Amino acid sequence: xxxxxxxxxxxxxxxxxxxxxxxxxxxxxxxxxxxxxxxxxxxxxxxxxxxxxxxxxxxxxxxxxxxxxxxxxxxxxxxxxxxxxxxxxxxxxxxxxxxxxxxxxxxxxxxxxxxxxxxxxxxxxxxxxxxxxxxxxxxxxxxxxxxxxxxxxxxxxxxxxxxxxxxxxxxxxxxxxxxxxxxxxxxxxxxxxxxxxxxxxxxxxxxxxxxxxxxxxxxxxxxxxxxxxxxxxxxxxxxxxxxxxxxxxxxxxxxxxxxxxxxxxxxxxxxxxxxxxxxxxxxxxxxxxxxxxxxxxxxxxxxxxxxxxxxxxxxxxxxxxxxxxxxxxxxxxxxxxxxxxxxxxxxxxxxxxxxxxxxxxxxxxxxxxxx
Numbered sequence: 001x002x003x004x005x006x007x008x009x010x011x012x013x014x015x016x017x018x019x020x021x022x023x024x025x026x027x028x029x030x031x032x033x034x035x036x037x038x039x040x041x042x043x044x045x046x047x048x049x050x051x052x053x054x055x056x057x058x059x060x061x062x063x064x065x066x067x068x069x070x071x072x073x074x075x076x077x078x079x080x081x082x083x084x085x086x087x088x089x090x091x092x093x094x095x096x097x098x099x100x101x102x103x104x105x106x107x108x109x110x111x112x113x114x115x116x117x118x119x120x121x122x123x124x125x126x127x128x129x130x131x132x133x134x135x136x137x138x139x140x141x142x143x144x145x146x147x148x149x150x151x152x153x154x155x156x157x158x159x160x161x162x163x164x165x166x167x168x169x170x171x172x173x174x175x176x177x178x179x180x181x182x183x184x185x186x187x188x189x190x191x192x193x194x195x196x197x198x199x200x201x202x203x204x205x206x207x208x209x210x211x212x213x214x215x216x217x218x219x220x221x222x223x224x225x226x227x228x229x230x231x232x233x234x235x236x237x238x239x240x241x242x243x244x245x246x247x248x249x250x251x252x253x254x255x256x257x258x259x260x261x262x263x264x265x266x267x268x269x270x271x272x273x274x275x276x277x278x279x280x281x282x283x284x285x286x287x288x289x290x291x292x293x294x295x296x297x298x299x300x301x302x303x304x305x306x307x308x309x310x311x312x313x314x315x316x317x318x319x320x321x322x323x324x325x326x327x328x329x330x331x332x333x334x335x336x337x338x339x340x341x342x343x344x345x346x347x348x349x350x351x352x353x354x355x356x357x358x359x360x361x362x363x364x365x366x367x368x369x370x371x
Contacts, residue, residue: 002255005028014090016051020111022026023158025061025062025063025077025078025079025199027059027060027061028058028062029056029057029058030060030230031056031057031061032056032059033056034266037056038234038351039054040054040056040261042051042278045320047059047197048194048196048197048217050104050177059111061079061197061199061200062200062201062202063076063077063200063201063202064201064202064204065201065203065204067203067204067205067257067275068204068296069206069275069287074216075167075168075169076165076166076168076227077165077166078163078164078165078200079083079163079166080161080166081156081162081187082156082160082161083156083158083159083160084159085158085159086156086159087158088155088156088158088257089190089191090154090155090189090190090299091154091187092150092152092188092361093114093151093164093185094150094184094185094187095114095134095148095151095166095185095188096146096147096148096149096178096183096184096331097183097184097236098183098314101181101182101284102177103172104176104178105147106167106181106183107147108172108174109170109171109174109178110130110168110171110174111168111170111278112144112167112168112183113143113166113167113169114134114135114141114144114165115141115142115143115165115364116140116141116151116164116169116368117162117163119160119161119162120126120154120162120163120164121139123162124153124154126155127152127153127154128152128153130151130153130344131149131150131151131152132148132152133145133146133148133150134151141277148186148297152190152281157204165184166183166199168181168203169271169276169277170182170276170280171279171280171320171367172187172210172212172277173279173280175210176253179204179205179207180202180203181201182200183201183203184199184200184201185198185199185201187207188239189206198291198342202224206275206361207278207331208275211234211235211236211272211279212279212281213232213268213269213279213282214231214232214266214268214281215231215266215268215272215280215283216229216231216283217287218281219284220285220286220288221285221287221288222287222291222364223287223288223289223290224261224290225259226257226258226259227258227259227260227285228255228256229242229256229266229283229285230255230256231254231255231268231270234270237273237274238270238272238273239271239273240253240268240269240270241268241269241270241271242253242267242268243266243267243268243355244264244266244267245265247267251364255333260285261287262285262287262289263285264284264285264287265282265284265285266282266283266284266285267282268281268282270282273332277370286365287344288363289309289311289312289313290308290309290310290316290363290364290365291308291309291355291356291363291364292308292365293307293309294366295307295354295366295368297369298369299369300369300370300371301344301370301371302343302344302345303341303342303343303344303345304341304344304349304354305337305339305340305342306340306341306342307338308338309332309338310338311335311336311338312335314335315335315359316335316356316357317332317357318356319354320332320342320347320352320354320355321353322347322350322351322352323350323351323352323367324349324350324351335358340357344370347369347370348370350368350369351367352366352367352368352370353365353367354366
C-alpha cells in the first residue's frame with residue numbers, strides 16, 4: 001500500500017534547538033486497525049512498548065541526508081533523547097553503521113560527530129563521561145572512532161528532554177566511489193537493556209572534485225617572535241579553522257597570528273560550506289628556545305650588558321669574536337639568569353660577533369661595535 005505522507009513544514013520547528021542543529025526530522029508512525037486483527041496487547045502511553053508489543057503498529061525515524069553541490073545543505077540531523085519514566089534513569093546512546101554494509105566503513109571515510117545540548121552534556125558529565133570508541137574533541141562534541149561507539153551512563157531526570165546533533169563530514173583524503181550509507185543511533189535504557197528508540201540516517205554522497213588543505217611550509221622563529229600562518233584558499237566557499245597540538249580550536253579564519261614560546265604543531269581544518277567535505281593539514285613552528293635578546297649599549301666603550309635566554313640548557317657560554325682577527329674570548333653563563341655584564345675596555349675598537357652557544361651548539365649571534 002503506497003500513499004503520500006502529509007508532514008508539517010520543517011522550518012516551523014527551527015527553534016526547537018540551537019542553530020545550526022537543523023533539520024529536525026519527523027517520525028513516521030502507522031497503525032492498522034482491523035476487527036479481524038486486533039492489537040495483541042492493550043496500548044499504553046509508552047510508544048516504544050506499543051510498537052514492540054503489536055505488529056499492527058509500525059514506527060520509523062529516518063533522516064535523509066542528500067549531500068549535493070547544488071546548494072549548501074545540512075550534513076547531519078537532530079535527534080531527541082528523553083526519559084519518559086517517573087524516576088531518574090541512566091541511558092546509553094549507541095552509534096553504529098548498518099550491519100554487513102559493503103565498502104569502506106562510514107567512520108573511516110567521514111568524520112562522524114555528535115554534539116550534545118546542555119541538558120544532555122550535563123547528564124553525560126554527571127555520569128562520569130563514560131564512552132567507548134569515541135573521543136571528546138570539543139566541549140559537548142564527540143567524534144565516533146569505531147563500529148560500536150557508545151556514550152553511556154547518561155543520567156536523566158524524570159521527564160527530561162534533550163537533543164543532540166549527529167553530523168557526517170566526508171574526508172577528502174579518505175574518499176571512495178561508494179555513494180550510499182546507512183547509519184543508526186539507538187537510545188538504550190541501562191536498567192532494562194531495552195531500546196527506547198533510535199534514528200536511521202540515510203546518507204547519499206555524490207562524486208565531487210577534490211581540494212586540499214594547505215597550511216604552508218614549516219616555520220623557524222626566534223623565541224617570542226610573532227608569526228602569521230596563512231592557509232591556501234580553496235576555490236569554493238569554505239571555513240578555515242586552526243587547532244593547537246592538543247586539539248583545541250584557537251582561531252577561525254585564513255590567517256593565524258601567534259607568538260609561540262616553544263616548538264609546536266598546528267592543525268588546519270578546511271571545511272567546504274557547500275557540502276561539508278573537509279581536509280586537514282599540519283604545520284610545525286620550530287622555536288629556537290635560546291637567543292641573545294639585546295646588547296646594551298651598542299656601540300659600547302667599556303661595559304656591555306648581554307641579555308639572553310638560556311633557561312633549560314644544560315650548559316651555555318658566550319663567545320666574543322673579533323670579526324677582523326678572529327680572536328675570541330669565552331664567558332660562561334648561568335642558565336638560571338638572563339643577563340651578564342662583560343668588560344670590553346681592553347678590546348680594540350671594531351666589530352665583534354657576540355655568539356650564544358648552548359649545549360655545545362651555536363644558537364644565535366648579534367654584532368657589537370666597540371668604540
